[in-house]
Amino acid sequence: MYHYLPHLIxxxxxxxxxxxxxKGRLGASIVMGIPTIKRDVDSYLTKTLISLVESLTTExxxxxxxxxxxxxxxxxxYCQSIATLISTKMSEHVNSGLIEIISPPAEFYPNLDNLPATFGDTVERVKWRTKQNLDYSFLMMYAKRRGTYYVQLEDDIVTKTGYFSTMKNFALNQKSNEWMLLEFSSLGFIGKLFKSKDLPIxxxxxxMFYRDKPIDWLLDHLLSVKVxxxxxxxxxxQRSVSELRRRFKPSLFQHVGTHSSLKGKVQKLKDRDFGKGVVRNSHFNPNADVSTTLKNHQRFTLDKAYQGENFFWGILPKKDDLVIFEFNPPxxxxxxxxxxxNTEHPGDKFYNTTVEVLPNDHVEKLDGPLDNKERQNAFPRTDDGFLILNHFSHETGxxxxxxxSALGEIHTLRLRVEAPSDTWVILSEIYIKATPR
Structure with missing residues (x-):
């Protein structure tokens, strides 16, 4: 750091x-950073905080x-007044440790009056974006030890209910851990999630380049340089970068401000993906090999549904079609x-469909009796040894x-169609809660 900011020595x-x-909260799953400065016209900060907090469950x-x-x-x-405003209007959440307010010292910043002009920008704009780069850097350095993930937001946004768990589960469900950035908005530097351990780099x-380019451009360059x-x-x-940079849709955050923090700049950008669809109830499911005999429609695959990235959309279920989750390990x-x-296709439900499991200790004994007579009596058994637990409700889908623990470890869970359907089927939520080992 001192190489790039020698005035800090x-x-x-x-x-x-x-x-x-x-309140010194540590160990959060996600730390959300919200930089704010004076605006000549409207301030959106309080509305942004209300939207973020009210969309969270107690947990x-x-x-x-x-x-x-x-x-x-x-x-x-001014910063004291912001802290007082938040502490007054949202005292419950400041006192609980959910919300913190900080301001950097003036000596963190170098002289910003003699910056090189780039890209034909005015002196005022160059100074504004250079300071913004330093603001983000200070905020990230402060947040890096406070949680597992860090997500960058702005002070003029609204969000969707369920955004927090959606981000967390999307991060946890990534098959490969080689990603560096998960995006939950298509705009600028909004909704960009990093692993906290990656924040130092x-x-x-x-x-290194805080004087040269806007922050979102620098982020693009960082990803390119790496791969x-x-x-x-x-x-x-582009293919290599796409492994580092993964996008969630629909967007979870919408930009609502029209007056930028740069004096005189009007910002009318809106995220077109924000209004598309609803936030899916995604979950952190156990590792499993997933497969199905149903043909999926377009990109709506079972694999993506299991990871919480999308829903599964199958074409015309037939008798004995299967949706299979084989746990690895059991x-x-x-x-x-x-x-x-779902809300757009409420009739695309599973009808005449069972939920079945194969306990791990039955895998090599499918042709023999069950070890536990109580289990055998409690659940009907299919010809291939699966226990029938439940049926999908015709009314609710x-x-x-x-x-x-009664059945021990489960080797496979599956959905089995018992009769053909004249409608397609959407599996919009998959939640399998496993006991931690």
Whole structure:
């Protein structure tokens, strides 16, 4: 850091907040960073915080941290007033540790009056985006030890109910851990989620070029530098970057502000994906090999549904069609929930469909008697040794229940169609809760 900000040498306090309202919450799943500065016209900060907090469940409020960063280090009274406003209007959440307010010291910033002009921007704009890069960097450095993931937001957004668990489960359900960025909005630097352990390299890259380009451009360059091979073509580069940068749709955040923090700039950008569809109830399901005899429609695959990225859409179920979840390794299943149909296609449900399991200790004994007579009496058994637990409801399209430890570890769970259907089928929610090992 001192290579890029040499003025900080000998100033250890320059990396500590000048203002800090904090209960010291640690171990959050997601830390949300919200930078804010003075706006000449409207302030959206309070509405943004209300939208974020009111869209959280009680459990989610205990599992996250919202850090408001007041980027006016030369106007301490203003930052104090912001802290007082938030502490008054949202006292419950400040007192619980959900919301923190910080402001950086003025000495963190170098002289911003003699910056090189780039891209034909005005002196005022160059100074504004350069300081913005430093604001983001300070905020990320502050947040990096507070949680597992960090998501960058802005102070003029609204969100969808369920956004927190959707982000968390989308991150946890990634098959490969080679990603560096998950995006939950298509706009600028909104809804960008990083692993906290990656923040040091992200910040270092930003500080290398903080004078040169806007923050979202620098992020693009960082990803390219990491994986693009100069000896390969642009298509290879794009494919490589797509492994690092993964997009969730529909967007979870919408930009609502029209007046930018840059004086005189009107910002009318809207995320077109925000209004498309509803947030799916995605879950962190146990590792499983998933397969189905149903043909999927377009990109609506079972694999993506299991990961919470999309729903599964199957074409005209026939008798004995299967949806299979083979756990690897076998797991003890506490409960399960399968929801079919959705708001746009409420009739595309599973009809005449059972939920069945194959306990692990039955795998090599499918032609023999069950070890436990009580289990045998409790559940009907299929010809191939599966126990029938439940049926989908014709009215709700839902199948849910508890299993607990009575059946031991489960090798396979499946859905089996007992009669042909004249409608397609949507599996919009898959939730299999396994007992931790």
């Amino acid at each position: 000998g100033k250890p306090n320059a990396l500590k907040p000048a203002i800090k309202y904090s 989610e409020r205990a599992d996250c941290l919202i850090v408001v960063f007041c980027g006016e280090p030369w106007d301490i009274p 992200v910040v270092e890259f930003f500080l 693009c091979n100069p000896e390969k073509d642009s298509k290879h580069c 797991v003890s299943v506490e409960k399960y929930l399968f929801r079919s149909g 839902l199948a849910e229940g508890t299993i607990g």
